[in-house]
Amino acid sequence: MYFCANDFRLNFNETKLGFTLGDANGVGMEIMLKAFSSEYLFNHCIPVLYGSKAVFSHYAKMLGMEGMRYNLVQDANQARSGVINLKEVGSIDEIKPGTPSTESGALALKALQAAVEDVKQGAISNIVTLPIDKNTIQSDEFTFAGHTDFLAETFETDEYMMILTNDDLRVGMVTGHIPITKVARAITPEAITKKIDILLNTLRFDYAIRKPKIAVLGLNPHSGDNGLIGDEEQEVIAPVIKDFVGKGELVYGPYPADGFFGTKAYEDFDAVLAMYHDQGLVPFKQLAFSTGVNYTAGLPIVRTSPDHGTAYDIAGKGKADASSLVSAVFEAKKIYNNRLEYNELTKNPLTFKSHRKEKFSIGVPNLK
Secondary structure, eight states: OOSOSSOTTSOGGGSEEEEEOOOTTSSHHHHHHHHTSSSTGGGTOEEEEEEOHHHHHHHHHHTTOTTOOEEEOSSGGGOOTTSEEEEEOOOOSOOOTTOOOHHHHHHHHHHHHHHHHHHHHTSSSEEEEOOOOTTTTOSSSOOSSSHHHHHHHHTTOSOOEEEEEOSSOEEEESSOSSOGGGHHHHOOHHHHHHHHHHHHHHHHHTSOOSSOEEEEEOSSGGGGGTBTTBSHIIIIIHHHHHHHHHTTOEEEEEEOHHHHHHTTGGGGSSEEEESSHHHHHHHHHHHHTTTOEEEEETOSSOEEEESSOOOTTTTTTTOOOOHHHHHHHHHHHHHHHHHHHHHHHTTSGGGOOOOOOOOOOOOOOOOO
């Protein structure tokens, strides 16, 4: 389930990378234009944007980029290198940056559905999603908490996980977009085991780390203080960790979340498993907001996105920073190439060589 169903003989630079419009009234189109305002990213992928001519032109004019051309295609197979290839999926009557609307939500869904259909058909290789408004996109066709759950159902897998990642830190979660009042009940041995398995497989296959080292956080303050303020660590989390250690895996914990991040203990691990959304994402975004990437592990394709939302408060003001989107492109490239390498190495067991862990630094310019 960890292998992209595309032709692994292709170099990523030659593959078509799909970009979904996201919410037309958010910062998605702005960061897309900024990211591709130089030749830099064109040297690393052939972009296919699923969106709208009207939205493209509106933001190009707003940013003073009227000279930025696009190649309008009816089919992603017509995409060419060196230019944004635009596949129009619809339009909206009024573009109002910073203002939520059901019309912009419907257009965002059309873009997402079109990109998914093309990646299934092999017309594009992988997908980078621009931010959606999780409220306005809701409809009979989209009843999910976000991209992650939608894509998991679309590709028929329940072995998936949202991972926030940058050069120095990867954070996964046992529970995702659920109310905090439901978190404790959702922290079960089965759920923790499943997420650790997914994280281990992802680190091996997608990040080329042969022997991953994972830190598991506790649920309660101070990891329960030996049962004084909660027994989930002793009764639920620690036994699971012990089982993995017994199988020879490098899984450690449970660690108190505050001290773990405060002392930079995460630097000694390949990934961190948090128990719930904010426990992992608050420190991650504090440490890596401008370069962080949201990656959906466990899909047969590679899907990444910027680690921020629609940013309505700055939409249309030219203030959006494209760095996270640039990082998302390079994260997709790294994971795709690691899958390619793994696939090639395992075709003939006699030629298998040890995977290596390499720090990946994209070295991209500041694109504010």
